[in-house]
Amino acid sequence: MSFSPLLDELIKSLQCLPGVGPKSAQRMAFYLLDKNRSGASKLSHVLASAIDNIGHCQSCRTFTEDDICRLCLNPKRQQSGQLCVVESPADLLAIEQTAQFSGTYFVLMGHLSPLDGIGPNDIGLDILATRLAKGNISELILATNPTVEGEATAYYIAELAREQQINVSRIAHGVPVGGELELVDGTTLSHSFAGRISIK
Amino acid sequence: MSFSPLLDELIKSLQCLPGVGPKSAQRMAFYLLDKNRSGASKLSHVLASAIDNIGHCQSCRTFTEDDICRLCLNPKRQQSGQLCVVESPADLLAIEQTAQFSGTYFVLMGHLSPLDGIGPNDIGLDILATRLAKGNISELILATNPTVEGEATAYYIAELAREQQINVSRIAHGVPVGGELELVDGTTLSHSFAGRISIK
Ligand SMILES: [Zn+2]
Ligand SMILES: [Zn+2]
Numbered sequence: 001m002s003f004s005p006l007l008d009e010l011i012k013s014l015q016c017l018p019g020v021g022p023k024s025a026q027r028m029a030f031y032l033l034d035k036n037r038s039g040a041s042k043l044s045h046v047l048a049s050a051i052d053n054i055g056h057c058q059s060c061r062t063f064t065e066d067d068i069c070r071l072c073l074n075p076k077r078q079q080s081g082q083l084c085v086v087e088s089p090a091d092l093l094a095i096e097q098t099a100q101f102s103g104t105y106f107v108l109m110g111h112l113s114p115l116d117g118i119g120p121n122d123i124g125l126d127i128l129a130t131r132l133a134k135g136n137i138s139e140l141i142l143a144t145n146p147t148v149e150g151e152a153t154a155y156y157i158a159e160l161a162r163e164q165q166i167n168v169s170r171i172a173h174g175v176p177v178g179g180e181l182e183l184v185d186g187t188t189l190s191h192s193f194a195g196r197i198s199i200k
Numbered sequence: 201m202s203f204s205p206l207l208d209e210l211i212k213s214l215q216c217l218p219g220v221g222p223k224s225a226q227r228m229a230f231y232l233l234d235k236n237r238s239g240a241s242k243l244s245h246v247l248a249s250a251i252d253n254i255g256h257c258q259s260c261r262t263f264t265e266d267d268i269c270r271l272c273l274n275p276k277r278q279q280s281g282q283l284c285v286v287e288s289p290a291d292l293l294a295i296e297q298t299a300q301f302s303g304t305y306f307v308l309m310g311h312l313s314p315l316d317g318i319g320p321n322d323i324g325l326d327i328l329a330t331r332l333a334k335g336n337i338s339e340l341i342l343a344t345n346p347t348v349e350g351e352a353t354a355y356y357i358a359e360l361a362r363e364q365q366i367n368v369s370r371i372a373h374g375v376p377v378g379g380e381l382e383l384v385d386g387t388t389l390s391h392s393f394a395g396r397i398s399i400k
Contacts, residue, residue, distance in 0.1 A: 003257075003262055003264055003292075004263055006253060007264070007265075009250075010247065010250040013246040014243065016240060017217075018228060018231045028219075030288065032251075033250065033254055033263055042216065043217075046206075046210050046213040047244040048245075050206055050233065050240075051232075063204055063230070064203055064204040065204055065205075065206045092203075
C-alpha cells in the first residue's frame with residue numbers, strides 16, 4: 001500500500017508474531033488503530049519492558065525478570081526435594097496448572113539435538129549438574145516430550161542423576177484420559193502397554 | 201502463573217489483539233522471548249509510533265501519519281474526477297490491490313446506524329459534502345458493503361451527490377467470479393439477476 005508508510009511498517013512488524021501472516025497483521029493493525037489504541041499503547045510498553053527485563057532464572061532457567069524466579073525462591077518447593085525437568089516454560093506452566101506438583105523445576109529451553117549442534121551445555125545441563133551435586137534433591141522427574149529428542153535428552157539426564165545417586169523417574173506416557181483407544185497412534189499404545197500397572 | 205508477573209502482564213497485553221486468546225498470547229510471548237527479541241523490540245517501537253502518529257487523512261479519512269494522505273495528494277488521482285466511497289481502510293486496500301481504480305477515496309470508517317447513534321457526521325458525511333461541493337468530482341462510486349446498513353448508507357450518500365448534480369454509481373453485486381451458482385446465497389443471486397447486463 002502507499003497511503004501510509006508507518007501503517008505499512010506496523011503491518012510488517014506485527015508479522016513477527018507466530019501464526020500471523022499479512023492478512024491477519026492488516027486486520028490487527030486496523031483494529032488497534034480504530035478500536036483499541038489504549039490496549040495497543042499498553043502492549044507497546046509491556047513488550048519493551050519484557051524484552052528489556054525478562055531473562056532466565058539462574059536456578060531453573062525459566063523466563064523471569066528476577067535473578068531467581070519466584071518458584072525457585074519458594075521455601076516449600078525447595079523443601080520438597082523433587083525436581084522436574086521440562087523442555088520449555090510452556091511445559092512448566094502446563095504442569096503448574098494441574099496443581100499436582102509442588103517441587104521445583106529445571107527448564108532446558110530445548111532438547112539435545114547433536115545434528116543442530118545443540119549439546120548438553122546449550123540446554124543448561126552444566127547448571128543442572130551443579131544443582132544435583134548440592135545434595136538436596138531426592139527425586140528427579142523427567143517430563144521432557146515423548147519424542148526421539150525428548151527421550152534421548154531424558155536418558156542423558158537420567159545418567160547425570162544416577163551419578164549422584166538420585167532417584168530418577170519419567171512421567172507416564174499412554175492413552176490420554178478420555179481418549180479412545182482406536183484413535184491413539186501405535187507408538188503411544190506401545191508405551192501404554194509397556195508402562196502398564198498391575199491392579200491390586 | 202506466578203513465576204514472572206511481567207510475563208503474566210505480557211500475555212495479558214497480547215490479548216488486546218483481535219483473535220488472540222490466552223493460549224495464543226502465551227505461545228506468542230514465549231516465542232518472542234525465546235526466538236525473536238529483536239522483532240518484538242521493533243514491534244514495540246513501531247506500535248508506539250503508530251499510535252502516536254497515525255490519525256485520519258483530512259481529505260479522505262483513511263489512516264495516515266500525514267495531514268493529507270499520499271493517495272489524496274497524488275495529482276493524477278485528483279484529476280481523474282472519480283471518488284470512491286468505502287466503509288473502511290481495509291476496503292480501500294482491497295480495491296487498491298485490484299489496480300483497477302485510479303481516482304480518490306472517501307473512507308467512512310463505518311456506516312450509518314441510527315440504532316447505535318451513528319449519524320451522518322459520525323461517518324464524515326459533512327466532510328464528504330464539502331468535497332462534493334468543490335465541483336471537481338464527476339463520478340461518485342459507492343462501494344459500501346452489500347449489507348442493510350451499507351445499502352442505506354449508499355442510498356443516503358447518493359442523495360448528497362445528486363443535490364450537486366454528480367453522477368453516482370454503485371459497484372455490482374452478484375455471483376463471485378469462479379464461484380458456483382448453487383453455493384451462492386439467495387440475496388446475492390437476486391442481486392445478480394437484478395443487475396444483469398445484456399450481451400451484445
Ligand atoms: Zn527458577
Ligand atoms: Zn486521503
